[in-house]
Amino acid sequence: xxxALIFDVDGTLADTETVHLSAFNGAFAALDMGWYxxxxxxxxxxxxxxxxxxxxxxxxxQAGLGQDGIDDDMRQTISRLHAIKxxxxxxxxxxxxxxxxxxxxxxxxxxxxxxxxxxxxTTTTAENVIVLLESIFGSGWQSRxxxxxxxxxAAQKKPHPQVYLQALGRLDLTADACVAFEDSENGLRAAxxxxxxxxxxxxxxxxxxxxxxxxxxxxxxxxVCLADIQAWVANPAQSMSYST
Ligand code: XBP
Ligand code: MG
Numbered sequence: 001x002x003x004a005l006i007f008d009v010d011g012t013l014a015d016t017e018t019v020h021l022s023a024f025n026g027a028f029a030a031l032d033m034g035w036y037x038x039x040x041x042x043x044x045x046x047x048x049x050x051x052x053x054x055x056x057x058x059x060x061x062q063a064g065l066g067q068d069g070i071d072d073d074m075r076q077t078i079s080r081l082h083a084i085k086x087x088x089x090x091x092x093x094x095x096x097x098x099x100x101x102x103x104x105x106x107x108x109x110x111x112x113x114x115x116x117x118x119x120x121x122t123t124t125t126a127e128n129v130i131v132l133l134e135s136i137f138g139s140g141w142q143s144r145x146x147x148x149x150x151x152x153x154a155a156q157k158k159p160h161p162q163v164y165l166q167a168l169g170r171l172d173l174t175a176d177a178c179v180a181f182e183d184s185e186n187g188l189r190a191a192x193x194x195x196x197x198x199x200x201x202x203x204x205x206x207x208x209x210x211x212x213x214x215x216x217x218x219x220x221x222x223x224v225c226l227a228d229i230q231a232w233v234a235n236p237a238q239s240m241s242y243s244t
Contacts, residue, residue, distance in 0.1 A: 002230055003177040004146075005111050006167055006196065007104075009122035009129055011183030011203050014098045016124075016132065017046065023089035024051070027081045035062070043205050049123045049157035049186050052082045090131040100136055101201065103221030108144065110226050117171055119147035121163040121180070121191075126152040147171055158186040164194035179229055181221070185209035197233055199224075215239055 028035040133141035149163040156162040175195030191198040200214040216239040232239035
């Protein structure tokens with residue numbers, strides 16, 4: 001019996017990545033890095049989960065260095081850039097830059113009425129999650145999400161399953177009683193590795209990802225209700241499963 005829905009944040013709950021991208025470029029300009037990530041560059045870099053990890057990956061690649069080439073000065077620069085980026089991102093979100101993706105609000109409302117638990121399992125920072133939930137749901141957001149696992153509680157980034165395993169543990173539920181919602185290949189791999197059936201709603205940054213193993217792959221959750229999800233869970237072979 002379905003007892004909980006576990007949502008990824010960036011790209012799933014809301015189309016946040018264009019706001020993240022703008023914030024990254026704002027941070028690079030603030031520190032005169034001479035860097036600018038366009039959409040294609042960012043689409044490629046999104047393969048690296050975690051903003052700090054993404055900056056580090058790019059810095060090392062620009063310098064022609066391997067992972068062992070990182071030094072304390074670089075670590076300090078990365079931390080400064082990510083702190084500025086997070087400030088710019090949270091300011092934009094607080095100003096209403098981001099809305100829920102189609103179908104999310106209705107599904108969350110339906111799930112709450114049905115008594116399902118709601119959880120979040122994300123790679124982003126706690127402050128990014130809170131500012132997004134507050135901007136969308138107001139101060140009552142805490143009554144909606146029973147569990148939030150994020151970069152502050154799970155050091156291992158997706159595709160590692162840590163955020164999902166910790167969410168299941170705090171929900172005190174087994175994976176078969178839950179469904180996960182993701183937008184990216186890394187996120188799908190993390191959820192599947194935790195044993196979760198996963199609905200993928202792709203976006204402009206992830207539409208070409210490999211979604212093998214998803215319960216179903218959709219452009220959005222518009223018009224999707226709990227009965228649809230329960231039917232897909234009951235009949236996985238008949239759901240619109242993705243085939244490579
Ligand atoms: C997507 C990510 C995050 C964001 C940037 O997280 O990989 O890194 O792109 O946010 P999700 P940070 O698991 O919600 O899809 O800079 O805070 O990492
Ligand atoms: Mg995501």
